Amino acid sequence: MGSSEEVDPLAELREGQGSDAEAAATAAPPPLPPRRASVALRPAMTLPAVRMPTRPSASTAAADPFGEPTEPSAPPEGSLPERLDHFRTVLRQKVETLQRARTLYAEREAELRTVRVSETTLRGQLVEAQGQLKARPVQKESAAALSRESARAEVAEARVARLEAELLQVEEDRKDLSRSLADVEAELARLSDELARERESRGALAEELIGAKEALSLAQDRVSELVTEHLETQGALEAVRDEYQATLAELEQTTERLREAERERELAAAERTGLSVRVGQLESLLSDAEWSNNSLEEVRAHTLEVEAERDGALAESGDLSEKLALAEAEVERLRERMESEVAALGEVVESAEANVARLEEELRTVTADRQDLSRALAEVEAELESLRSAKQAAPEEDEAREEGAESRALEAEAQAERLRQRVKTLEVALEGARRKNPAPAPDAELLAERDQLREDVASMKRKLMAAELALETAASHKMKVARLEAELAQLRKAK
Incomplete structure (x- = not known):
C-alpha cells in the first residue's frame, strides 16, 4: 500500500504464485479502535491500570507499516531473466512487506487481545460502577447513617473518655x-x-x-x-x-x-x-x-x-x-x-x-x-x-x-x-x-x-x-x- 494509484501488489503475487497468492489474499487488519481515556467510575475506588502494549521501536508515527519501497521500473522490453529478476525483486519486497505486515498484525492482534481483556475488565468495572451508581442513594443513606454512626461513635468515644476519666476518678x-x-x-x-x-x-x-x-x-x-x-x-x-x-x-x-x-x-x-x-x-x-x-x-x-x-x-x-x-x-x-x-x-x-x-x-x-x-x-x-x-x-x-x-x-x-x-x-x-x-x-x-x-x-x-x-x-x-x-x-x- 504505497499510494492510491498503485494496484494491489498481492494480485500480481497471486498470479505468480498460487500458495503465496492465498496468503497475500488476506485483507489488511482493521484499524485499531481509538483510545479512550480511563474515567474514574468510583470516587472511592481506583481501577486497576491496564497495561497497553507498546509499539515496536522500529515503527514510528510518520512511517506506514505497510509502506513499500519504490518499485524499480520494469524494463519495458526486457528479456525474461531481467523481468524475472525484476519480479523477484518486487516479490522480495512484497514478502518483506507482508512479513512486516504479519509482524505488525501479530503485534496488533496481541494488542487487540490485551485491549479486549482491558475492555472486558473495563466493562466489568463499568457494570460494577453502574451497580454502584444505582446503589448510590443507598450509599448516600449508608453514608448518612455512617455519618450519624460516626457522630454517635464520637459521642460514644467522648462518653467513653468521660467514663474512663470517671473510672480513673472512681x-x-x-x-x-x-x-x-x-x-x-x-x-x-x-x-x-x-x-x-x-x-x-x-x-x-x-x-x-x-x-x-x-x-x-x-x-x-x-x-x-x-x-x-x-x-x-x-x-x-x-x-x-x-x-x-x-x-x-x-x-x-x-x-x-x-x-x-x-x-x-x-x-x-x-x-x-x-x-x-x-x-x-x-x-x-x-x-x-x-x-x-x-x-x-x-x-x-x-x-x-x-x-x-x-x-x-x-x-x-x-x-x-x-x-x-x-x-x-x-x-x-x-x-x-x-x-x-x-x-x-x-x-x-x-x-x-x-x-x-x-x-x-x-x-x-x-x-x-x-x-x-x-x-x-x-x-x-x-x-x-x-x-x-x-x-x-x-x-x-x-x-x-x-x-x-x-x-x-x-x-x-x-x-x-x-x-x-x-x-x-x-x-x-x-x-x-x-x-x-x-x-x-x-x-x-x-x-x-x-x-x-x-x-x-x-x-x-x-x-x-x-x-x-x-x-x-x-x-x-x-x-x-x-x-x-x-x-x-x-x-x-x-x-
Whole structure:
C-alpha cells in the first residue's frame, strides 16, 4: 500500500504464485479502535491500570507499516531473466512487506487481545460502577447513617473518655477510700480501746457524779433539815423570849401585887393600930359602959362587932402576910429561874453561835470542794470534748490527753472523796447540832447556799446530759464508719 494509484501488489503475487497468492489474499487488519481515556467510575475506588502494549521501536508515527519501497521500473522490453529478476525483486519486497505486515498484525492482534481483556475488565468495572451508581442513594443513606454512626461513635468515644476519666476518678477515690479504710481499720482498734476506756472513765465519772449528786442531795437535805431545825429553834427561842417576857410581866405583876400587899399590910397595920386605939377607946367606953347600965347591951353588941372586926382584920392581916410571903418566895423563885434560864440561854446561844460558825466554815469548805469538783468535772468534760474533737491528731497527743484526762478523773475522784468526807463531817455536825438544838444561823446565807447547791446539782445534771449526748455522738460516728465500710465493700464488689 504505497499510494492510491498503485494496484494491489498481492494480485500480481497471486498470479505468480498460487500458495503465496492465498496468503497475500488476506485483507489488511482493521484499524485499531481509538483510545479512550480511563474515567474514574468510583470516587472511592481506583481501577486497576491496564497495561497497553507498546509499539515496536522500529515503527514510528510518520512511517506506514505497510509502506513499500519504490518499485524499480520494469524494463519495458526486457528479456525474461531481467523481468524475472525484476519480479523477484518486487516479490522480495512484497514478502518483506507482508512479513512486516504479519509482524505488525501479530503485534496488533496481541494488542487487540490485551485491549479486549482491558475492555472486558473495563466493562466489568463499568457494570460494577453502574451497580454502584444505582446503589448510590443507598450509599448516600449508608453514608448518612455512617455519618450519624460516626457522630454517635464520637459521642460514644467522648462518653467513653468521660467514663474512663470517671473510672480513673472512681479508681482514685477507691484507692483513697481503701487507704482511708486502712487508716480507719488501723485506728479502729485504738479508737475502740480509747472509746472503751473513755466509756469506763465516763462510767466511773458518772458513778462519781451520781455519788456526788447523792452526797449533794443528802447535804441539801441536811441543810434543809438544818434550816428547819434553825427555824424550829428560832421559834423555840421566840417562845422562850415570849415566856421570858410573860415571866417578866408576871414578875412585874407579882411585884405590883407585893407592893399592893405591902400597902395593904401597912394599911392593915395602920388599921390595926387604929383598931388598937379603938379597942382602947372601946375599953374606955366599956368602962364607961359599966358605969352606964343603960347602954350595956349596946356596948356589948358593939364590942362583939368590934371584936369580930378585929378578928377579921387579924385574919386578913395573916392572909396578907402569907400572900406576901408567897409572893416574895415566888419572886425569888422567878428571879432564880430567870437567871438560870438567862444563863442557860446564854450558853445555848454561845454554843449555837459556835456551832453555826463551825457549820458555816464547814459549808464554806464544802462549797469550795464542790466548786473544785465542778471545775474538775468541767475540765474533765472539756478534756473529753477535746479528745472527741481531736480523734485525728497524733497518738502521742492522744496519749498525753488521755493521761491528762485520767489525772483529771483521779483528781475529781479525790475531790469527790473529800466532798464525801466533808458531807459526813457535816452530817455529824448537823446531828450534833440537832441534838443540841442549835441557835439560828443567818437565813439569807443558808438560803443562798441551798440555792447554790441546787444550781450546782442542776449544772451537774446538765453535764451528765452533755456526757450522754457525747456518747450518742460517738455512737453516731461509729454508725457513719460502719456505713462507709459498707459502701467500700459495695465498691469492692462492684469492682
